[in-house]
Amino acid sequence: MGQIRILTDELINKIAAGQVVERPASVVKELVENSLDAGATDISVEVEEGGCRLIRVQDNGCGMNGDDALLAFERHATSKVKELCDLDKIATLGFRGEALPSIASVSKVRIVTSDGNPSSGSEILIEGGKIQDVRAAGRGRGTTLEVRGLFYNTAVRRKFLKSRETELSHITGIMTETALAHPGVYFTLKHHDRTLIKSPGVSSILERSVQLLGKDARGNLMELEEGREGLRLFGLISIPGFTKPSGTGLSFFVNRRPVSDRTLRHAVYAAYETLLMKGRHPLVYLFLDVDPALVDVNVHPAKREVRFTDPKRIHDFTRDSVRKTAQGYGRAQEDERPSPWPASERVERVKEAVESYLRTAGEHRFHEERTTGRPAFTGRIQPEPGKPAPAVRALFDKERLVPLGQIADSFIITQDRDGLILIDQHAAHERILYEKFKQVYRLSKIPVQQLLIPVNLELSGKERILLAEHLKTLRRLGIEVEDFGRGTFSVKGVPMWVADMDIQEIVRSLLEEIVALEQGGELDRRMEDIIHVFSCRAAVKANRRLSREEMEALIRDLGETDSPHTCEHGRPTMIRIDLYEIEKRFQRK
Structure with a gap:
């Protein structure tokens, strides 16, 4: 007898499941897409143990009669493709007829479905790909499908699953993407008794x-919304300056199908090329509508990859559209942003700050500052036992610097006897906080200030899951967060140096960085990176008016650091304009 033989259907389905069903989120994606293809306007997803124990999807779609329900679990059985030419114009999310038999082969499935006819309701039980029972069942129009014990019969696949929270975060991500792509559909996601997403249908992606x-x-x-020669691109993109630590914030949809595509990804980075700092990434949700005949979605069983017949055309259209919107935001903001003084007065004030040195040292002019009533820069860095205090630097002598004011509410103008020094207030405060955090973290003595009024966190479903998983890490950084259950969190205490900052934004961005760093190695070994991030997020931002007292405190504290001339990223905190250069510009030399 020869050695080559035809595989059994059971084995074929298990092999196919390896491509289609990678984790619980893959099951959710396939089942929800089936519901959307069935015309559902209300889709509810319930999961237990991150989807490993149970996934239940209910919809009000067209449903199936008993015969179609049985056929749906046969390999390559589908209602969406009838002829070869149909592959060139696929408009549905599913079409291969592989998902349901693949899922059923590695789990225990129960389906209850009806097309609305009184006698059409049926219930089917399947275990490991084998039908266990078929019976009549009462149900209104639509389908309920339960998947229990995912990978119960493939132990090696279970070993590759992550923690319950991680798997749940992937499910939440899939549901968020799908809900954005279909704003008119009511989506619900529950984990045990906790509601993570409850999103009624709305009319626009922005509302969603x-x-x-x-x-x-x-x-x-x-x-963003642009059109060109049969192409339409719309969606949401981050404003310049709002960035993420990793590229996971790029979501693309082609004809409402979520895809991973190099062409679109490269186009977005090309559009943001001059707007991103090194190592930072934009946040985008982009939807491309294109003639189905111009895109091949039949590339991989998971249907996440596509091929365009003219990728350069798609790339250039996407790049130009994103660039136009992103750069237009900067111009619009500049046109709309109110200035505290007329342009001529702003020029005069800067000129006064420069010329004041040339007259007398005792006739400095300070423009009136709006006092915040909150000490933004408090406390000094205490030298460690046995370590001498930092020596006075040649370029930076805090005892001689006199603050004159600010340029664009971002750069502090100071002077000493040798000329002017411009200080980047964000970079300087970043250096101060970094050395403070690093010192007190090493000594396990982060001073926590209890908030008089706790800050309730406004988080997405995925963020709530990640926060619950990393409460201990935040506590080690001096951020005390209390979990009230049912997805509600409140910040009760923070390091004393950041008590007057935007606490919600600090926690949210810090959480993103923790997750990104965790993926790159053991978290404990990367705490210094997290301290870098914390310092950057907590530092006073550009475009903030400082009082004279705040400027003096920042200069004083910067002088106490080991490296006052640069932030921890290596950018300069200050630049000097020598008196000789000033006199030369005024033709006095």
Whole structure:
């Protein structure tokens, strides 16, 4: 007898499951897409133990009669493709007929479905790909499908699953993407008894983004919509300056299908090329509508990859559209941003600050400052036992620097006897906080200030899951967060140096960085990187008016650091303009 034989259907389905069903989130994606293809307007997903124990998807779609329900679990059985030419114009999310039999082969499945006819309801039980029972069942129009014990019969696949929280975060990500792509559908996601997503149907993606993304969508994302020669691109992109630590914030949809595509990804980075700092990434949710005949979605069983017939055309259109919107935001903000003084007066004030040195040292002019009533820069860095205090630097002598004011509410103008020094207030405060945090963290003595009024965190479903997983890490950094259950969190205490900052934004961005760093290695070994991030997020931002007392405190504290001339990223905290250069510019030399 020869050695080559035809595989059994059971073995074929298990092999196919390896491509289609990678984790619980893959199951959720396939089942929800089936519901959308069935015309559902209300889709509810319930999971237990991160989807490993149970996944239940209910919808109000067209449903199936008993015969179709049985056929749906046969390999390559589908209602979406009838002829070869149909592959060139696929408009549905599913079409291969592989997902349901693949899922059923590695789990225990129960389906209850009806097409609305009184006698059409049926219930089917399948275990490991084998039908166990078929019976009539009462149900209104639609389908309920349960998947229990995922990978119960493939132990090697179970070993590759991550923690419950990690798997749940992937499910939440899939549901968020899908809900954004279909704003008119009511989506619900529950984990045990906790509701993670409850998103009624709305009329626009922007409205949906506010439901799902919370604070990210308000002020940090802007709408994009462009069209060109049969192509349409629309969605949301981050404003310049609002960035992420990793590239996981790029979501693409082609004809409402979530995809991973190098062409689109490269186009976005090309558009943001001059707007991103090194190591930072934009946040985008982009939807490309294109003639189905111009894109091949039949590349991989998971249907995440696509091929365009003219990738350069798609790339250039996407790049130009994103660049136009991103750069247009900067111009619009500049046009709309109110200035505290007329342009001529702003020029005069800067000129006064420069010329004041040339007259007399005792006739400095300070413009009136708006006092915040909160000490933004408090406390000094205490030298460790046996370590001498930092020596006075040649370029930076805090005892001689006199603050004159600010340029654009971002750079402090100071002077000493040799000329002017411009200080980047964000970079300087970043250096101060970094050395403070590093010192007190090493000594396990982070001073925590209890908040008089706790700050309730406004988080997306995925962020709530990640926060619950990393409460201990935040506590080690001096951020005390209390979990009230049912997805509600409140910040009760923070390091004393950041008590007057935007605590919600600090926690949210810090959480993103922790997750990104955790993926790159053991978290304990990367705490210094987290301290870098914490310092950057907590530092006073550009475009903030400082009082004279705050400027003096910042200069004083910067002088106490070991490296006052640069922030921890290596950028300069200050630049000098020598008196000789000033006199030369005024033709006095």
